[in-house]
Amino acid sequence: VQDEEGLVGEAVRGDQAAFARLYEAHFDRIYRYVYLKIGDREEAEDMTQQVFLSALRSITSFKYQGTPFTAWLFRIAHNQIVDHFRKKSRRPVTLEIDETVPSGGAGPESAAELSLDMERVSRATRRLTGAQREVISLRFAGGLSIEETAKAMGKNPGAIKALQHAAVLALRRLLVVSEDGEARTSP
């Protein structure tokens, strides 16, 4: 099995088959990352295509220089999402976690069984801070490792672990609150 660095090298030199293999390897991960951040399947599909077309246009100028290909690709996706929200003037709601999450009974101690889907998780992550949302999206939708996430976000791995812990804690509170709310409104 050819390693990714070798494949990237060939793609940089214009090998279309090598780029196609990179595309196949990362397509699903980019799609999930974009879908979670946008929360709309059709828009996520359009943007996933745009990410790879942008990558194709830029691949010949890619240089490792400390940034792995995966982190580079996810940065393209991130930048396109930022552009997307800017153009639509529909930025995701970003509130500080202390403002949005009640403390007390619905905290992480609750053992409520969570029943989730993509849209619900997407809505909940929009109430996280930008960095928390990013780490959740990269780690759990994009499937990046701690090291890859650190490279993509320009932080060190230790900081990412701490951020991830805080993000999941906050997400848990939001989801449990949401589930309680839905339960109360159910007949």
Next chain:
Amino acid sequence: MAKPEPVHEAFEECLELVFQGESVEDCLRRFPAQAAGLRPLLETVVATRKAVVVDPRPEFREQARQRLLAAQRDRTVKTKGRRTGLAWNWRPAWALSMAAFLLVVAGGGTVAASGGSMPGQPLYAVKHAAESARLALTLAATAKVDLYARLADQRVGEIVYLAARSQTGQIPRVTRDLDRYLARIAELSGGVSQDAVLLSKNSGVAAPSAERTGMASTVPPVASAPAPETGFGQAEGSFGTTAAADQSGGVASPRTLLITRISAESVQNVARLKAALADAAPAAESALVEAIAVSQSGYEKVLQALQDRP
């Protein structure tokens, strides 16, 4: 007494284990002092991952592939144009541009229509360019072998077509393509899975049909054009989409199916070429004799390779 591990470190260790398939309970046993705090977080991650790991719709995946293919073709044309200036070969480049344009604007309809074009016809270059791109984008060994086999089948049809019209000048080039495709099938045969797969109606894993393989059919008319191509980039194990699905259900491996199919195609294609030779004008005879030799030898090597592999 050792300092307890920071909770975010313990959480990350547990996460990695859960991602590798360990249960939440097993992970928590490793961190008894922090288990109460870790449990709801791990449950959240498991539920979140389950929600967000969604697969793209197959039709979207295919559409995205075609769009990428069109963009790659477009870039190829531009690169060749820059590299060779006015001396570049305008015809293939025109065809590549047209393929890219049509894939994007017309959803690939005309490129699909080019699947029936023959050497010397305007859309043949588009067809050839689309085939090359499909080969580049087809990664799984079984799907690639299947695609090469279908293309070899088409090349035989083109040789027969050219011979019937005494367009002998192009037969050697098509024969070289046939030779190359059969050689690639032999090279790739080791990657074709031997794992048994369940064959069921509409399963997408197709057994060779009599119609496609010619097992029980007569030699097709000399001038018959190859069947239009279907989509490309099929998943491993889903070859033969143009063939009918197995109707009765059964168990076979992709390699077994391939051997059956290629055995039939080799007999059929050599017979088609020999029939063409019998009716050919004298000017086409030597090219057809060469095509028959290439076909016989190539298919023999393919079958040998498929049967020899462990």
